[in-house]
Amino acid sequence: MQQREQISVFDMFKIGIGPSSSHTLGPWRAAQQFVELLHEKAVLERVVELKVLLYGSLAKTGKGHGTDIAILLGLSGDDPVTFAVDRIDSKIAEITGTHRMVLGGTHAISFYTDDDLLFLFTESLPFHPNAVTFQAFLDNETAVSATYYSIGGGFVVKEGEQSQHRAEVDLPFPVDTAGELLHWCRKTGLKISEVVMENELAWRSEQETRKGVLDIFRVMQECMYRGCHTSGYLPGGLQVARRAAALNKRLIKGLPYSDYASWVTAMRQTGNGFQNILDWVSCFALAVNEENASFGRVVTAPTNGAAGVIPAVLQYYISFCDGFDEQRIIQFLLTASEIGSIFKKGATISAAMGGCQAEIGVSSAMAAAALTECLGGSQRQVLMAAEIAMEHHLGMTCDPIGGLVQVPCIERNTMGAIKAITASQLALQSNPDKAKVSLDAVVKTMWQTAQDMNSKYKETADGGLAINIPISLPEC
Template identity: 60%
Template structure:
């Protein structure tokens, strides 16, 4: 059984894509560390990065070239200053040099040393990449796969079936999760908390969850005030700021916390709530499309759903939400996401957008349901309902950019999550005909049957039916 922590499902990273940006970035970092074990980096005269299938077909628009260059430069997505993200890329393109591991400068021309193989797929996954280091005597080569959500595996690498820890309540599927909760009379959040303690201390858990929430909050806050046109060539105008202005006026705030307090005081009629949810979700994904720091939840392309539903819970549910409630929300969401990761996929290149927006909506629906007082059975029912109505959703980014239709889909996914939660809370799970495990199995079968052109290749769907010329594609 693969052991997956909530901190595996929620990662801090730079947009616009967890599989095409964060994953390749982490792969480059990992390759450098493994390379160090074999030779002195000063022996390296040149490096090449080969991108395959989806990584090549939509890599430019998703920032894959940027990601591997930053990874090779020794930068980390968690703490790199945002202003350095594009500056380093531009410097490499301008000077045709790279500061390998931030220690040793070697020649590097991205047009020659990042090679795209769009028509070729490596054996284990659509998101494959090969790193090569050349010395005077030999070539050091390694293959990695970015398997979704920022997760990376080396070729032929198998997960340790026992994991690196012994969890008190390991769950491979929804039925096992339910049995743990029933036998111990626990909520999902309680079960996850007990498991997390096998990895880290209580204070580390709280600190980590607090950081996740703060990055989510700040990405919404900043996205609600940032105006202009998104880069990449589609000339997509940011809309969250305009929506936000209509909702809150021209009020400025010193920080995200003061902004949040004001949002809570705003009118919460049905129309206003719908507008706020859309605003929150789009704000995050406009930030994501702008190469800013967001939380992978469980992917970058779907990063706006969970923050938007969490904001609904905090601001408009009528509950007196405290910090521990936010932590519970994140832990339930993370656990549901891990079930999809274990039994299906969270990679759009493998499963279409049902594996991103669908999974995030399912995660958010379960979390909201438990936080609103629903039973474990109702939380799992909400997760099932949300995914059921995303089945078959394709990934067809126009121009290979995480903009159209990705940004709007986050708004729709958030609304579906809230609707699924409300349906579950008003239902008896004993009457349900479909289980969460049924729907995860169905999603994976649907993913396998889906034509490859609808899996993050920009070779089908909207990507071929909109007349635009995008230089990155």
């Protein structure tokens, strides 16, 4: 079991670049942390050679997940929140073509990707399957080395440390389990989102938190809108066609719009029929994860591979449940983040540790809980919705074809979103007193299932669909 930690809404929701939070965003952050370590030791300008060693799942599916690209950009001093996604190809081509990297953006060294960035396919480190070691050799024949673990959702832990470094604060309502969360809700009468906001005040003002959450929503919104208006094929060699744009065009029925707000107005005019709404939810989820697979800017929610579930359910709430209101959007995302943090503390959100149940399953539970609170459900109904959603994802494997976050990952986001809505409706129409399974029991079961799951079904592309679907990918 992982050590308990204090998790903010901005830990669960991170702005970054696709296609994977654990294989792209995490290694990117690890590379940045290593550059910062060199700065702290005042040796950055003395580096003459650099080696990067990728272990376990980072090695086996790293090419398909863009791990190598993320590390090169992180070492170069670029940040995933601000780096222009349309510059990725040219920046990588420059590094690989010139065999030159500007470490931290200030110190140029020779860097040959074939020799200096090594994929150790048969080696793993015991702490976590997603491991990367950086070795910097200095001009005085000494070296600085550090190993980092990308533990899911963009979270990174340096070897020898128990968790991401952060000063502890006095949270008014410390929560590790669903039972503890319900205790605080009962004691105070607060909604789950209100408990979260009170805890966030320990880190920053309410105004800052609200602005930050709305920034998260803006990136989700822009990602979805962009995905619904971009066609073509996804990169990586599988020749997977993008579907969201064609689906959006068909569903919108020629109604005029010019931006996100008018798009929402137009889609509302297409009707509230079950099949129409079902198609729209699928369109939303497809759009986000097609952008994710294309190295677009997304929000880990709680991971990149599952980034489409929460935006899709939130967009369903906005478009078809009259949820187009800043306060309601903030309420939705705060509630979702708390459920995600409970899963991270009690189990995992890393597919390399727990299979796809740790990604799509967790995101579906988060979305189900958030929708339930926003539709007026009680605190117990909110937790019940999260439990229902995860219960029916238990044991889901992670078996990406070609090591790419495309098949079956993209469609799984549509399924996770629909399951979340169904779980919410079930909870809203149910009496929690009669529930047989608690959310804490499901978290415990998910962790046990993760530990029992064969490693070939944990984001290694060594089993399942990854080996049963014949493909021929070009050399990376």
